[in-house]
Amino acid sequence: MASGPSGRLRQSAEALAIPVGALAAAMVVFGIAMAGLGRNPLEVYELIYRGAFASAFSWQNTLARAAPLILTALCVALPAQAGLMVIGGEGALVLGGLAAAVVGHLLVGVPPLGVKLAMALAGMLAGAAWIALAGALRQYRGVNETISSLLLGYIAIAVFNHFVEGPLRDPASLNKPSTTPIGDANMVGSLPGLDVHWGLGFGLVFCLVTYVLVKHTTYGFALRIVGGNARAARLAGLPVGAIALAACALGGAAAGLAGMVEVAAVHGSANASLIAGYGYAGILVAFIARQNPLAIVPVAVLVGGISASGGMLQRRLDLPDATVLVLQGIAFMLILASETVYGRLKIFRPERA
Amino acid sequence: MTELGWWGVPIAVLGGAVRVSTPFLFVSLGECITEKSGRINLGLEGILVMGAMSGYALSYITGSPWLGVLGAGVAGLVLGLLHGLVCNLPRVNDIAVGIGLMLFGTGLAFFLGKPYVQPKAPTLPAMSLGGWSGSPQVQAALEVNPLFLIGIGLAVSLGWAFRNTRWGLIVRTVGDSSDAARAMGYAVPRVRTLCTGVGGFLAGIGGSFLSLYYPGSWSEGLSSGQGLMAVALVIFARWKPMRCFYAALLFGGAGAVGPALQSVGITSGYYLFNAAPYVVTLGIMIATCSPRRTLAGAPGELSINR
Numbered sequence: 001m002a003s004g005p006s007g008r009l010r011q012s013a014e015a016l017a018i019p020v021g022a023l024a025a026a027m028v029v030f031g032i033a034m035a036g037l038g039r040n041p042l043e044v045y046e047l048i049y050r051g052a053f054a055s056a057f058s059w060q061n062t063l064a065r066a067a068p069l070i071l072t073a074l075c076v077a078l079p080a081q082a083g084l085m086v087i088g089g090e091g092a093l094v095l096g097g098l099a100a101a102v103v104g105h106l107l108v109g110v111p112p113l114g115v116k117l118a119m120a121l122a123g124m125l126a127g128a129a130w131i132a133l134a135g136a137l138r139q140y141r142g143v144n145e146t147i148s149s150l151l152l153g154y155i156a157i158a159v160f161n162h163f164v165e166g167p168l169r170d171p172a173s174l175n176k177p178s179t180t181p182i183g184d185a186n187m188v189g190s191l192p193g194l195d196v197h198w199g200l201g202f203g204l205v206f207c208l209v210t211y212v213l214v215k216h217t218t219y220g221f222a223l224r225i226v227g228g229n230a231r232a233a234r235l236a237g238l239p240v241g242a243i244a245l246a247a248c249a250l251g252g253a254a255a256g257l258a259g260m261v262e263v264a265a266v267h268g269s270a271n272a273s274l275i276a277g278y279g280y281a282g283i284l285v286a287f288i289a290r291q292n293p294l295a296i297v298p299v300a301v302l303v304g305g306i307s308a309s310g311g312m313l314q315r316r317l318d319l320p321d322a323t324v325l326v327l328q329g330i331a332f333m334l335i336l337a338s339e340t341v342y343g344r345l346k347i348f349r350p351e352r353a
Numbered sequence: 354m355t356e357l358g359w360w361g362v363p364i365a366v367l368g369g370a371v372r373v374s375t376p377f378l379f380v381s382l383g384e385c386i387t388e389k390s391g392r393i394n395l396g397l398e399g400i401l402v403m404g405a406m407s408g409y410a411l412s413y414i415t416g417s418p419w420l421g422v423l424g425a426g427v428a429g430l431v432l433g434l435l436h437g438l439v440c441n442l443p444r445v446n447d448i449a450v451g452i453g454l455m456l457f458g459t460g461l462a463f464f465l466g467k468p469y470v471q472p473k474a475p476t477l478p479a480m481s482l483g484g485w486s487g488s489p490q491v492q493a494a495l496e497v498n499p500l501f502l503i504g505i506g507l508a509v510s511l512g513w514a515f516r517n518t519r520w521g522l523i524v525r526t527v528g529d530s531s532d533a534a535r536a537m538g539y540a541v542p543r544v545r546t547l548c549t550g551v552g553g554f555l556a557g558i559g560g561s562f563l564s565l566y567y568p569g570s571w572s573e574g575l576s577s578g579q580g581l582m583a584v585a586l587v588i589f590a591r592w593k594p595m596r597c598f599y600a601a602l603l604f605g606g607a608g609a610v611g612p613a614l615q616s617v618g619i620t621s622g623y624y625l626f627n628a629a630p631y632v633v634t635l636g637i638m639i640a641t642c643s644p645r646r647t648l649a650g651a652p653g654e655l656s657i658n659r
Binding site for chain 1: 395442444448453454456457460464467573578584621622625634635638643644
């Protein structure tokens with residue numbers, strides 16, 4: 001591949017230009033589809049922009065949605081470094097939220113900071129265990145991790161429903177079964193100076209730590225070797241199973257933390273609102289970011305913005321709320337198809353020495 | 354309580370197996386064709402939902418449920434071909450495209466299907482095969498949909514076609530060794546694209562069963578992962594169409610345990626019983642997979658084996 005500063009620059013330019021081009025193409029395809037339905041595409045674009053980024057209120061909405069997306073995207077990107085395609089973030093998120101709600105309710109008389117820490121820890125442990133299970137099945141039983149993590153996701157949602165509608169249901173929650181509220185004192189507040197909850201801060205820190213871990217530590221180096229060629233890693237004497245499992249557990253912890261944030265900063269208790277598809281949208285974020293932990297942050301803000309604008313499209317143009325899902329789906333397909341363009345465009349090719 | 358008492362449970366499970374297994378059967382037969390050609394299509398979940406929506410919408414518009422079934426198949430065919438064509442591009446991963454198609458298909462179905470949540474479309478007729486029995490439970494268990502019988506016929510003929518026809522041999526060759534297929538002069542990408550398209554057609558029909566027979570209406574929560582479980586089901590069935598049929602019955606029966614127990618008054622753990630099909634699927638995959646060898650009967654080009 002390319003070497004020297006100019007070669008590296010061309011590679012970075014390529015890594016930026018191709019996803020941006022694919023997203024632009026997705027907007028065009030989506031605009032044509034909207035025109036086919038008799039809507040003015042320019043008006044649709046404008047409303048998406050206004051719903052996502054035009055005012056302080058829409059930014060707030062966008063960032064509040066981006067926070068769990070950052071964390072669930074890490075649940076895809078971290079195992080991906082080890083060559084595993086885990087897509088069960090939704091399950092880790094709901095179990096993390098459930099664990100956090102239970103801990104927050106049980107710890108009575110503990111100072112709020114202690115409760116918050118315990119909730120975060122419980123959420124991360126629950127998520128980590130769930131995704132590590134998928135990793136372990138792959139490592140020790142050869143079960144395909146993509147399918148097993150998705151099945152585990154469905155099982156997690158069933159377990160979640162069982163507890164929220166049964167043994168852990170707060171009798172006071174009549175219309176919408178929920179666990180007992182964790183109490184206002186234990187809620188995680190807003191970031192200083194912003195009207196956005198701490199989940200965004202957690203996501204940013206988690207991304208930074210992951211980036212340093214993957215790119216600048218021996219563990220990260222070993223992890224990338226495992227992802228590049230597991231057989232070579234085994235021949236080099238690396239503990240392939242343990243390295244891959246750690247990546248899965250860390251990714252699961254991120255998704256579990258997302259569940260804790262949704263409970264402790266948004267809903268106040270665990271209920272069906274947790275099953276909002278953040279796990280699936282996180283897959284999209286991770287793929288657009290090409291599994292790069294730092295790129296996840298801007299992509300999550302973009303995808304969060306698109307989903308935040310769904311309400312605006314619904315109210316102004318009388319479009320179904322699934323409109324943004326269509327846009328996300330088109331974007332996903334084109335991003336995946338754009339994978340084939342890498343290394344083929346002349347302007348990004350380094351000059352031959 | 355019924356006069357059958359506890360006997361009602363196994364009969365209800367059997368009836369549930371017959372009723373619920375049809376979408377599993379069609380989706381897994383479709384996936385079987387796709388995987389035999391060496392590709393894996395995880396997007397069948399999206400195709401299933403899209404098929405359910407378009408089948409219901411067409412049945413409502415035309416008044417003919419069978420036209421709806423056909424339309425669902427065509428919608429599935431289009432999405433399947435999309436998967437096949439995108440995967441033909443070099444360095445594009447078929448599993449990733451499947452995940453993308455899953456999200457795209459469900460999003461598109463929710464978007465286009467919004468106007469059809471309320472109206473009542475004509476649904477597929479049932480055939481009563483239980484007239485010989487005086488018991489209403491047995492009669493209810495043997496209410497069979499024509500698609501179920503078509504599915505059985507399809508499983509038998511597919512198994513025969515894979516073994517005995519020129520086309521079956523071409524598909525198997527492409528799936529086992531693309532080098533060998535190329536050497537024999539077959540266009541590997543074209544065969545795989547067609548197989549994914551046909552797989553999508555069958556998955557779309559499986560989806561139309563959900564909206565046009567059981568549960569028999571269109572809503573956004575209609576599918577509960579049947580399309581995905583079918584992928585695991587094909588692995589369990591060792592890529593043999595007839596075994597797909599038995600596996601579909603087993604999965605359908607697992608899904609019917611919860612409602613059957615509820616009908617005799619056991620309601621605790623209802624949500625946990627809902628997880629039974631997933632637990633069975635996972636358990637079977639754990640029992641049959643091995644880290645040291647590839648699965649017997651697996652097509653050699655399949656990416657999950659490498």
